[in-house]
Amino acid sequence: MTGPAFPQDLKQKAEAFRSAGLRRLFADDPGRFDALSFGFEDLLLDLSKMHWDRETIAGLAAFARERGMEDRRAAMFSGEAINETEARAVLHVALRNRGDAPVLVDGRDVMPGVRETLARMEAFANGIRDGSILSAAGRPFTDVVNIGIGGSDLGPAMVTAALAPFADGPRLHYVSNVDGAHIADTLKGLDPRSTLVIVASKTFTTIETMTNARTARQWIVKALGESAVGAHFAAVSTALDKVGAFGIDPARVFGFWDWVGGRYSVWSAIGLPVMIAIGPEGFAQFLEGAHALDRHFLEAEATENLPVLLGLAGIWHRNFCGFPARAILPYDQRLARLPAYLQQLDMESNGKRVTLSGEPVDCATGPLVWGEPGTNGQHAFYQLLHQGTDVIPCEFIVAASGHEPELAHHHALLVANCLAQSEALMNGRTREEAEALLAGEGKSAAEIARLAPHKVFPGNRPSLTIVHDRLTPRALGRLIALYEHRVFVEGAIWNINSFDQWGVELGKVLANELLPMLDGREPAEGRDSSTLGLLDRLRSR
Numbered sequence: 001m002t003g004p005a006f007p008q009d010l011k012q013k014a015e016a017f018r019s020a021g022l023r024r025l026f027a028d029d030p031g032r033f034d035a036l037s038f039g040f041e042d043l044l045l046d047l048s049k050m051h052w053d054r055e056t057i058a059g060l061a062a063f064a065r066e067r068g069m070e071d072r073r074a075a076m077f078s079g080e081a082i083n084e085t086e087a088r089a090v091l092h093v094a095l096r097n098r099g100d101a102p103v104l105v106d107g108r109d110v111m112p113g114v115r116e117t118l119a120r121m122e123a124f125a126n127g128i129r130d131g132s133i134l135s136a137a138g139r140p141f142t143d144v145v146n147i148g149i150g151g152s153d154l155g156p157a158m159v160t161a162a163l164a165p166f167a168d169g170p171r172l173h174y175v176s177n178v179d180g181a182h183i184a185d186t187l188k189g190l191d192p193r194s195t196l197v198i199v200a201s202k203t204f205t206t207i208e209t210m211t212n213a214r215t216a217r218q219w220i221v222k223a224l225g226e227s228a229v230g231a232h233f234a235a236v237s238t239a240l241d242k243v244g245a246f247g248i249d250p251a252r253v254f255g256f257w258d259w260v261g262g263r264y265s266v267w268s269a270i271g272l273p274v275m276i277a278i279g280p281e282g283f284a285q286f287l288e289g290a291h292a293l294d295r296h297f298l299e300a301e302a303t304e305n306l307p308v309l310l311g312l313a314g315i316w317h318r319n320f321c322g323f324p325a326r327a328i329l330p331y332d333q334r335l336a337r338l339p340a341y342l343q344q345l346d347m348e349s350n351g352k353r354v355t356l357s358g359e360p361v362d363c364a365t366g367p368l369v370w371g372e373p374g375t376n377g378q379h380a381f382y383q384l385l386h387q388g389t390d391v392i393p394c395e396f397i398v399a400a401s402g403h404e405p406e407l408a409h410h411h412a413l414l415v416a417n418c419l420a421q422s423e424a425l426m427n428g429r430t431r432e433e434a435e436a437l438l439a440g441e442g443k444s445a446a447e448i449a450r451l452a453p454h455k456v457f458p459g460n461r462p463s464l465t466i467v468h469d470r471l472t473p474r475a476l477g478r479l480i481a482l483y484e485h486r487v488f489v490e491g492a493i494w495n496i497n498s499f500d501q502w503g504v505e506l507g508k509v510l511a512n513e514l515l516p517m518l519d520g521r522e523p524a525e526g527r528d529s530s531t532l533g534l535l536d537r538l539r540s541r
């Protein structure tokens with residue numbers, strides 16, 4: 001089976017809605033928001049500022065079913081090896097399964113192992129937090145450095161920043177880049193006598209992480225001696241044999257399983273730094289939020305199911321409207337790393353060009369995902385969103401209230417800006433409105449004619465808005481699970497494997513070949529003239 005043949009009647013609807021325009025769709029139907037906004041707990045998904053209606057959604061839901069999305073969802077939750085190219089189950093949902101039901105992989109219940117690891121994490125996190133686990137210098141740990149990259153960094157780093165109001169443990173720092181600047185700048189401000197290092201790597205082979213871990217090890221050893229390593233290091237990995245070889249005390253090694261993808265691993269022991277920062281209770285709420293969303297994904301009707309709807313919105317924009325990208329615009333400074341997190345989740349999952357059976361897809365798959373928090377982005381790149389030649393659907397995320405009641409006026413400004421942007425994208429400003437505006441400023445007829453084209457906003461640009469009451473651990477768990485399952489829905493409709501990532505391999509292989517040419521262990525030869533020219537330039541300086 002190749003990619004999907006998209007229903008022609010829906011394609012025609014996309015064109016009809018776009019030519020009618022969002023302004024008119026709202027003017028014609030006062031009930032549009034009620035019809036096209038959807039809720040779960042205090043989460044609201046407003047899909048009304050898009051070129052579709054409920055009938056389109058029903059048609060898309062039927063199409064998703066024909067494409068086998070629901071069967072694939074059942075297969076994922078029941079532990080089938082749906083990551084076919086790696087012959088692995090995909091069970092991040094088991095990590096946040098708060099019910100009693102067993103979750104079977106190859107006939108064995110994985111839940112006892114999940115619970116046991118969580119209990120070990122809790123004991124360790126509590127010991128670090130209450131000072132009963134001390135450093136080799138006999139001090140409580142004031143700082144924790146997590147060394148990891150990709151899924152072993154982005155999840156916990158994003159969540160730690162997002163849940164800052166709930167953090168009452170040691171300070172958290174994240175080192176990911178192999179650029180020595182990252183670890184050097186991070187360690188510069190820290191005291192080795194009160195710093196714990198967590199080495200986080202699913203495979204425990206990732207060159208960036210292993211290089212940074214060795215540098216951190218030297219930093220500890222230089223200050224406190226070889227015997228301090230046991231007290232100052234912990235590790236998170238699926239490759240327990242490799243962790244042992246690095247010299248980390250087995251009592252401080254927290255495992256997870258090959259059925260957890262790196263970009264889906266924040267719910268596993270990879271979340272240990274988050275648990276240290278906010279405490280086991282907050283971490284449990286984070287898991288519970290995701291679990292609640294999992295149940296909703298599994299049980300709710302497709303046309304009322306938030307992750308299904310968000311997935312259908314993505315399919316609609318990518319395949320029926322032909323948009324190349326989506327912008328993630330959280331109006332929440334603490335979600336500053338969410339766009340980067342969703343880049344990995346979405347682009348590593350659905351940036352695929354062949355179907356499950358290895359044939360080229362016959363449709364566009366994962367879009368470019370990017371973004372920055374509002375309001376900062378408004379003063380940087382929104383110009384292109386409003387007046388550029390590409391239409392980029394925007395996904396706004398905003399909370400009804402912040403965590404600073406004394407700064408409520410800041411929050412009101414934040415929310416007003418969020419609403420203003422989706423309104424501006426949708427309504428735009430016509431030539432007549434631009435002319436009237438300039439006339440109101442007392443401009444001459446010639447000035448009005450000259451400036452008006454620059455002041456026109458085409459409008460009719462779609463967006464969707466996600467609202468929750470407050471960014472709590474539960475709300476964040478729910479939000480991430482919402483996006484995870486959205487990526488799943490889209491990948492299932494495209495019939496691709498959302499759970500492998502072969503596209504990251506080639507560059508790693510080539511870097512290993514180039515390293516000895518760069519440090520002079522091997523002659524620089526056998527490459528193209530650009531690579532050789534650049535090698536020569538970088539070596540000679």
Ligand SMILES: O=P(O)(O)OC[C@H]1O[C@H](O)[C@H](O)[C@@H](O)[C@@H]1O
Binds near residue numbers: 209
């Ligand atoms: O956790 P690790 O095994 O160190 O992997 C870290 C990251 O690197 C890989 O290249 C993958 O592209 C990512 O999916 C992964 O999260």
